Amino acid sequence: MLFRSAAQRLSASSLPLRSASSSRRTFTSTRPGFNASKGSSAYREGLAQYKTFASPFAKVFLGAIFTYQVIYWTWLKLEMDESKFEKNQEVAALEKKAKELTNAQK
Numbered sequence: 001m002l003f004r005s006a007a008q009r010l011s012a013s014s015l016p017l018r019s020a021s022s023s024r025r026t027f028t029s030t031r032p033g034f035n036a037s038k039g040s041s042a043y044r045e046g047l048a049q050y051k052t053f054a055s056p057f058a059k060v061f062l063g064a065i066f067t068y069q070v071i072y073w074t075w076l077k078l079e080m081d082e083s084k085f086e087k088n089q090e091v092a093a094l095e096k097k098a099k100e101l102t103n104a105q106k
Helices: 001-015 032-038 042-105
Strands: none
Touching: none
């Protein structure tokens, strides 16, 4: 009870009340009258249409480049591993043949 009365006195005396218009939030990104004060041109209107698609396009484009690079590096790595494996098999076969020839000479 003591706490409640102290809180009521504090809120009533020291905190100013806000008006309803200053606490409202608008859902627009620009202030009203912003476009009217600058004057609109066809270039700005056209640019505004493409501006909304610039960020998604950039994200998709960069994502595609990244995906391509990952797939390319993976493919390159697999090809290198395959060629190493084939060369190692060839070297092993040649070493085996060389041992057979050296044993045959003795």
